[in-house]
Amino acid sequence: MSGPRARTDEVELGGTRWRVHDLALACCALEYAAASVRLQSARAGADDSDVARHFDLLPAGPEQADVLVVSGTVTDAMAPAVLAVWDRLGRPRYVLSFGSCANSGGPYWDSYCVTKGVDQLVPVDVYVPGCPPRPEALLAGLAQLRRQVAGVPA
Ligand code: SF4
Numbered sequence: 001m002s003g004p005r006a007r008t009d010e011v012e013l014g015g016t017r018w019r020v021h022d023l024a025l026a027c028c029a030l031e032y033a034a035a036s037v038r039l040q041s042a043r044a045g046a047d048d049s050d051v052a053r054h055f056d057l058l059p060a061g062p063e064q065a066d067v068l069v070v071s072g073t074v075t076d077a078m079a080p081a082v083l084a085v086w087d088r089l090g091r092p093r094y095v096l097s098f099g100s101c102a103n104s105g106g107p108y109w110d111s112y113c114v115t116k117g118v119d120q121l122v123p124v125d126v127y128v129p130g131c132p133p134r135p136e137a138l139l140a141g142l143a144q145l146r147r148q149v150a151g152v153p154a
Contacts (some may be wrong), residue, residue: 006085008065009036011142018142020096021065023085025072028099028132032071035135062088067145068122069138073101073108074115086122094149096141097124100131107131 011018022032062068062085074082086093097118100106105116118124125148128141147153 006062007033007036008061011139016146018067018146019065019090020067020069020142021062021085021089022069022071023082025070025074025078026101028071028101031132031135032069032098032138035138063090065089066092067094067096067142069096069098070102070118071098073106074118074121075113076115077113079115079121082118082121094125094145095122096126096128096138096145098128098138098141099133100129103127103129 006021006023008019008021011020022029024032066089068086068089070082086095095118097103101108101114102118105111105114108114109116115121126141126145128137130137133141
C-alpha cells in the first residue's frame with residue numbers, strides 16, 4: 001500500500017515566503033489542492049483571486065518546508081507516516097491542522113481507528129475549522145500563523 005499523498009508549495013504572505021508541505025490524508029486535501037491549482041489558473045489569466053496570487057507549487061519535499069499542513073483524517077495506522085514527515089521538516093517548523101478531522105477526528109471522532117486530532121502526535125500552531133474548510137480558509141490560517149510567529153496580536 002502506498003503512503004499519503006503530499007506536495008510542497010511556496011506561499012507569499014505579507015512579503016514573507018513560506019514553504020508549505022501538505023500531508024494529504026482525505027477530502028480536506030482537495031481544498032488545499034484547489035487553493036494551489038488556482039495559481040495555475042491565475043497564471044493562465046483566468047483567475048486573479050487572493051489565494052491564487054499567493055501559491056506556487058515547488059519541486060521540494062518536507063525537508064525544505066517551514067510549515068506542515070495536515071489535511072484530512074488521521075488514522076492510528078497513519079500515525080507513523082505523520083511522525084516520519086514531521087521528523088523530516090526543516091527547523092523551525094510549524095504545523096497547521098486543516099479541517100475538523102485533523103483537529104479532532106471530525107465526524108469520525110468516536111471511531112476505534114481514528115486519532116482524535118493530529119495534536120495527539122505533533123504540536124499544532126494553528127487550527128482551521130470546517131468540514132471541509134474553504135481554500136480561502138487555508139490562506140487565512142497561514143496568515144494567522146505568520147502573525148503568531150511575528151508576535152503580532154490576533
Ligand atoms: S473534515 Fe470533513 S472534509 Fe475534511 S477530511 Fe474530514 S470528513 Fe473530509
